[in-house]
Amino acid sequence: MANALLIQILNGLVYGGLLFIVSVGLVLIFGLRRVVNFAHGSLFMIGAYVGFSIATVAGFWAGLVGAAVVLAVAGALLDVTVFRPLRRQDPITTVLVTFGLLLILEDLAHTVWGKETRSLPLPEMLSGSVDILGEPFPAYRLLVIAVAAAVGIGLALWLRFSRVGLFVRASSVDPVTTAVQGVNTDRVSALVVAVGTALAGLSGTIAAPLLALSPSMGGSILIESFIVVVVGGLGSFSGALIAALAIGQIHNLGIIYVPWAATMIPFLLMVAVLVWRPTGFAGSHV
Amino acid sequence: MSRATMNLAPTRVAAPRLSHLSWLLLAVALAAGFGLPGVVASVLVLTLLTQAVIGGMLAVGVGFLMRQNGVVSFGHAAWYGVSAYCLGLLLRHEVVPAELALLLALGVPTLMAFLLGLVIVRVPGVAFSMLTLAVGQAFHEFSMKAQGLTNGDDGFAIPLPDSLFGLPISVVQQPETMFVLCWSLLALVIFGLYVTVRSPFGRLTEAIRENEERARFIGYKTVLPRAATYAISAFVAALAGLLFALYNGFVSPEVLHWSLSGSALIMAVIGGSRLLWGPALGAVIFFFLKDLAGNLTEHWPAMIGVTVIVVTVLMPAGIAGTLAELFGRLRKAGGGA
Numbered sequence: 262m263a264n265a266l267l268i269q270i271l272n273g274l275v276y277g278g279l280l281f282i283v284s285v286g287l288v289l290i291f292g293l294r295r296v297v298n299f300a301h302g303s304l305f306m307i308g309a310y311v312g313f314s315i316a317t318v319a320g321f322w323a324g325l326v327g328a329a330v331v332l333a334v335a336g337a338l339l340d341v342t343v344f345r346p347l348r349r350q351d352p353i354t355t356v357l358v359t360f361g362l363l364l365i366l367e368d369l370a371h372t373v374w375g376k377e378t379r380s381l382p383l384p385e386m387l388s389g390s391v392d393i394l395g396e397p398f399p400a401y402r403l404l405v406i407a408v409a410a411a412v413g414i415g416l417a418l419w420l421r422f423s424r425v426g427l428f429v430r431a432s433s434v435d436p437v438t439t440a441v442q443g444v445n446t447d448r449v450s451a452l453v454v455a456v457g458t459a460l461a462g463l464s465g466t467i468a469a470p471l472l473a474l475s476p477s478m479g480g481s482i483l484i485e486s487f488i489v490v491v492v493g494g495l496g497s498f499s500g501a502l503i504a505a506l507a508i509g510q511i512h513n514l515g516i517i518y519v520p521w522a523a524t525m526i527p528f529l530l531m532v533a534v535l536v537w538r539p540t541g542f543a544g545s546h547v
Numbered sequence: 548m549s550r551a552t553m554n555l556a557p558t559r560v561a562a563p564r565l566s567h568l569s570w571l572l573l574a575v576a577l578a579a580g581f582g583l584p585g586v587v588a589s590v591l592v593l594t595l596l597t598q599a600v601i602g603g604m605l606a607v608g609v610g611f612l613m614r615q616n617g618v619v620s621f622g623h624a625a626w627y628g629v630s631a632y633c634l635g636l637l638l639r640h641e642v643v644p645a646e647l648a649l650l651l652a653l654g655v656p657t658l659m660a661f662l663l664g665l666v667i668v669r670v671p672g673v674a675f676s677m678l679t680l681a682v683g684q685a686f687h688e689f690s691m692k693a694q695g696l697t698n699g700d701d702g703f704a705i706p707l708p709d710s711l712f713g714l715p716i717s718v719v720q721q722p723e724t725m726f727v728l729c730w731s732l733l734a735l736v737i738f739g740l741y742v743t744v745r746s747p748f749g750r751l752t753e754a755i756r757e758n759e760e761r762a763r764f765i766g767y768k769t770v771l772p773r774a775a776t777y778a779i780s781a782f783v784a785a786l787a788g789l790l791f792a793l794y795n796g797f798v799s800p801e802v803l804h805w806s807l808s809g810s811a812l813i814m815a816v817i818g819g820s821r822l823l824w825g826p827a828l829g830a831v832i833f834f835f836l837k838d839l840a841g842n843l844t845e846h847w848p849a850m851i852g853v854t855v856i857v858v859t860v861l862m863p864a865g866i867a868g869t870l871a872e873l874f875g876r877l878r879k880a881g882g883g884a
Contacts, residue, residue: 297673299621347860352673353619357816357859360621360809364852372846480805484684487677495674521692528685531678532666539669 264396269513271393275402275471277509278409282464283482284489284501285416286457292433292496293450294344296355302483303366304461308332309474310374312466313381321384325466332462333455340454345447363479370476381469405467412460413502420498429453433496485512488527492534494541504541565742573738580730584723593722595834600729601790603830604736605807606814608783610826611740613815615749615776616668617756618675621808622683626781627788628803629656629686632697634789635705635798645708652789653782660781664774680805687803702799705792719793729790733827736783740823743779752776784811813851817858819865828867 283305290298298304308328316324343362347355382388383401390397420426428449431439440446472478489508493500508527515523534541587593609623630652637648667678690697697703707716718724743749755762755769763769792798801807810833811826818829833851840847862869 297677353676354859354863356619356673356676357812358856360812361852361855361859364809364848364855368846368849368852371848481684484681484805488681491670491674491677491681524688524692525685528681531681532663535670535678536666 264394267394268396268398269517270510271398271402271406273510273513274409274506275405275509276513277506278406279464279468280482280485280489280509281409281502281505282412282460282467284486284493284505285412285498286460286464287486287490288493288496288498288501289416289429289453289457290344291490292429292498293436293446293453294340294348294355295436296344296347296352297359297487297490297495298339298457299356299359299483300339300362300366301359301458301461301486302479302481303363303370304332304335304458304479305465305468305482306370306474306476306479307335307366308462308465309381309469309472309478310370310379310465311462313379313469313474314374316381316466316469321381324381325463328462328466329459332465333459335462336455336458337451339458340451344450344454367476367479374474374476376476378473378475380473381466383470401470405471408463408467412463416498425449425452485527488531492531492541497541500541565745569738569741573734576734577731580727580734583730584726590722593726595838596831597722597726597729597794599831599834600726600733600827601787601794602811602814602834603827604729604733604787604790605784605811606818606826606830607733607736607740607823608780608787609808609811610815610818610820610829611783611823612777612780613820614823615744615752615756615780616773618668618672619812620679620780621676621805621812622679622681623780623784623811624803624805624807625679625683625686626656626660626784627791627807627811628690628798628800629659630785630788631792631798631802632690634792635703636696638706638708639703645711649711649789652792653785656785656788657778657782661774661778664777664781665770668773668777669770680808683803683805683808687800687805690800690803697800700800702797702801705796705798707793707796719790720796725790725794729794732786732790736786737823737827740779740783744823748772748775813855815865816855817865819862819868821864822867822871825865825867829865832866 283301287298287301290296290301308331311331312324312328314324315327319327339362343358344355347358387401387404390399391403392398420429428439428444428446431442431444432446432449436446468482485508489501489504492508493502493504508530511526511530512523515526519526583596584593587596605623605627608626609620612618612620612623633655634648634652637643637651638645642648643651663682667675667682670678691699693699707719709716711719719728744753751762751767752772755767755772759769788802791802814829814833815826816829817832818825818827820826836851836854837847840850844850858865864872
């Protein structure tokens with residue numbers, strides 16, 4: 262019984278970890294540009310397809326790296342062509358433009374990869390399962406947890422100890438003052454948006470063997486990551502981590518014990534947190 | 548100035564009186580609605596127009612929220628869909644008389660929106676948009692999962708009675724008569740919103756939109772008016788959902804899907820929300836463009852995506868706002884000559 266519960270907790274960690282990688286991209290972009298990218302879910306979807314296409318030719322690991330690189334370039338372009346020109350406008354303008362982008366990207370995926378759902382096979386070396394306290398657990402899911410942990414630790418170290426990380430943290434508290442101090446916030450922003458979208462691409466490919474690939478797959482992950490970001494507090498790195506892990510567990514345990522209500526629980530949790538603290542439980546700092 | 552005359556309670560803002568012109572415009576709009584089915588011979592065009600007017604009603608709700616609260620809803624399909632499901636479920640299980648079911652289909656989503664509004668209007672700008680998207684999707688998920696109640700993905704046909712308020716049911720099922728009904732209701736809704744916007748309540752919500760902190764400092768409560776505005780816009784969406792349910796006689800989770808919320812938002816953006824009738828114009832343009840694009844290209848989503856981006860960046864007032872501006876400039880030029 263205890264072992265079965267441990268397996269369920271690990272499954273929750275897989276989903277929470279995935280949610281964290283997607284959400285933290287949104288958090289980084291919000292921190293610097295004070296905007297929310299409504300096309301983030303579509304970038305996750307494009308990442309999954311790009312990873313799928315590269316993986317079928319050059320293997321899973323090349324797909325993983327390739328998707329991150331392609332999406333990083335797309336992110337830098339997104340910053341230069343959308344976020345930077347619109348930075349003095351109402352944030353709602355950027356929201357609407359990225360919403361338009363979402364429609365274009367879904368149509369693009371329809372055109373390039375077709376309407377039928379596709380699936381990416383598991384990499385061979387991870388297709389087996391591992392015994393954890395006598396219970397079998399798919400090895401690939403452990404990889405997902407490991408990647409999420411690596412992303413979390415890597416980002417935390419980068420934000421805490423690097424020079425760019427310092428700029429990012431300063432900029433997320435007060436972008437104007439940071440720019441006045443001589444930091445080229447535009448260049449920092451292009452880099453950070455690229456990292457954020459690269460994480461969307463990476464998570465898309467990581468999730469691809471677990472999900473069915475379709476042009477509309479970005480919708481539900483976008484909504485769940487919005488719940489994570491709002492519950493955690495907009496722009497809060499640690500808030501997003503806690504919220505993603507909590508929602509991962511709740512989502513997974515909910516599916517097992519109360520399947521009819523599972524999809525409603527994260528939403529109810531969100532309303533409860535907002536009644537208690539309208540800015541999310543970590544306020545609005547990185 | 549003596550202390551005794553200082554009044555610390557917020558003063559009431561005087562509402563300007565409605566001009567004769569606005570009443571005249573309402574009368575013309577209503578007359579046009581009755582006249583149009585006689586002029587438009589094609590049933591296909593009339594069907595399209597009826598859909599556009601129902602879509603326009605939803606968009607007017609979204610636009611009103613943008614105008615008065617300055618926030619963008621990505622989840623108004625929730626109130627549209629809850630209304631349609633409310634009518635469908637009440638009639639299917641024969642809980643109440645059909646007339647009462649109609650009223651409940653409007654009242655229930657409005658009340659739900661008001662209560663939810665008390666929580667979510669406190670969240671600023673962009674986060675509000677994210678929340679409305681999540682809320683809308685929660686309703687959609689519920690309609691899919693609650694198989695026993697809603698018949699899940701497949702939806703169900705609504706058993707409509709033979710007559711409603713003494714009118715035969717065919718009135719709401721045939722495009723010729725349904726168009727007149729929807730159009731008249733849309734004209735009345737826009738007129739009602741116009742009166743609301745010019746009332747002290749409307750002025751107060753605009754003040755809060757411009758600067759919530761100052762409005763609070765001069766003594767106004769700010770959450771309640773914003774929640775009430777949200778409820779009004781939800782009521783308009785619910786009315787649209789009710790008309791949809793009556794016209795189609797069928798309800799499925801599609802009426803709650805976020806792509807419907809997105810379409811309504813697109814209509815409001817294209818038409819422009821500064822003028823109350825802008826979103827309705829946007830809806831007509833949206834439906835005719837969609838019909839046109841359907842014959843020409845498969846890339847309708849990309850086309851509408853590009854349209855949204857272009858209008859947002861180059862024409863923030865939308866097509867209605869730009870037209871009104873042009874008209875104003877022409878009148879000025881004419882007056883100067």
